[in-house]
Amino acid sequence: MRADRLVATLLFMQTRGRVTAAEVATELEVSVATARRDLEALSTAGIPVYPQAGRGGGWALVGGARTDLSGLTAPEAQSLFLLLGPMATALPATRSALRKLLRALPPSFRTDAEAAAGAVIVDPARWGERDAQAPAPVEELQRAVVRRRKVRFDYGRGTARTRRTVNPWGLIDKDAIWYLIAGTERGQRTFRVDRMADIEIIGETAHRPDDFDLNTAWSEVVEEVERHRATLSATVLVPDPLLAVLRHQQGRHCEVDGPIPGGRTRVRITAPSPLMIAQQLAGWGTALEVTEPESVRSELARLGAELVARYDT
Template sequence: MRADRLVATLLFLQTRTRVTVAEVAAELEVSPRTARRDLEALSTAGIPVYSQRGRGGGWSLVGGARTDLTGLTAEEIRALFLLAGPSSTTPELRTALRKLVRALPAPLRSGAEAASRAGLVDGTDWSRADVTATAPHLDALRRAVVDGIQVRLGYAGPGKPVGVRTVHPLGLVAKAGHDYLVAETERGLRTFRLNRVASVEATGEPVVRPDGFDLATVWRSFAARLEERLYAASVRARAEPGAMAILERLFDGRLHVGPMFPDGWTEIRVDGPTPEVVATQLAGLGARIEVLDPPEARERLARLAVELAGVYGPPGSF
């Protein structure tokens, strides 16, 4: 652990002209006493670290000495931080990336830090999608996010023709097999699903980032609002024993299992955006499911039964 701290301390010194013991302690999350001992240990070990007392004093590397630990190209660094930036939930990986960015030469450091903020992977399942949707403009948008360049975005919303708008790309999120762009628009922050993007044209104008923007925080807010809509209604039903495995695969976290009835059937509750949508999803299980309430769900199933009978004929006609 101490060797790890000493390397981290050295890399921190490389990013500053001069640091205080208190700054090192705060950065490495150790006590000031430990930070001072580590700085003294570096000096004793022959590292060109020296201290200056008095007002404006602190610890510095003699002559701005540097240790280049990477040998990575600019494109390799950007790719690494895009893949493992804020999406990482592993403390060790976050610490390693923080050390790496300090070891980078100054011309590469800002690009790495931008890339680390540019991507997010959200593993929470909304639709159990198993196939990644095609996103042909992903690379162009990734460059726009990292370089901080506005783009003219050709985009077709659900059921709408393609329209073109100028947006400020701020980050990319991978979610349930789809990629999303988070961007500032004239109407505020918006998300755009990349497989609905028709064109991307860089304008050359710099992105204007909202004050205090944090990709992970903004995405959690978007996700929470969508999940509220996805789970806004519940349908109560009873299911025969053989249907339970199918229900679990179909609805996963939206399925709530209740007590068993005397006939062996089980009470269930399924969440969804509306009772009618949930009823439509349950309709495929036929007589293995009996919806109990709300009335809107039962009415939807009755209408579906009439519609299907009209197309395929009444039961027993085959």
């Protein structure tokens, strides 16, 4: 029998106590004959599952034995369903899996877990946009990652594309842009999914290091990218009432130095170039004051002169 059906059958028996082959068949969406063979295989394998003859019989875990495969506490179960609940609107398979997980929980956990599953909705679309959809290749790449199969694709922009063959290790969705972290002949690399074309899953087994951790790998990518984006720093004086707004806008690229007299705060804004800093701050008008470097001040003056030239009638 398949390992996933074995686990599902045991969890189902744990929640119901005694089951019939017909009930298992309905729950796991298999034939009654298949369910009966699975139950017999469990018993033959030494698991304390035995048939009970007579009216109201069926199959049961001997002596009321429990097979707690999850080991979840009540708070852990609630946390799990808070996480899974928002995903349940995505695909029918996800909704089905959520229902089965809920039924597999001990009865005392189910009410709170079910409430947690319906407590949060995640709407990734911005105001004025249609529903955000993952790029078409994402599902195909997910299959390659899970099944550990190498992937071949064209990568680049426009006509400047090269054919790549990689070991897919994991996918990341960052602000509606998908990335693939993969192993190549030159080591770990990160690819934007929207720059891939002609994706092909090939039959070769993909190698993934035993110590690879996707969270750690992505954190390192983010740190490296942010390091490159923060090559220039500008000192800016911000009125205290506007400080929170500026920090929210600039994120990690706004570092507070401290308050100064006059109800203002000195901060440092970072970006790759003077023009990029000036473009980000120009919309604030005279509310902010850039004290240094002169290159950013010059860019602000140039932008201001261009706006005056265009709109001064």
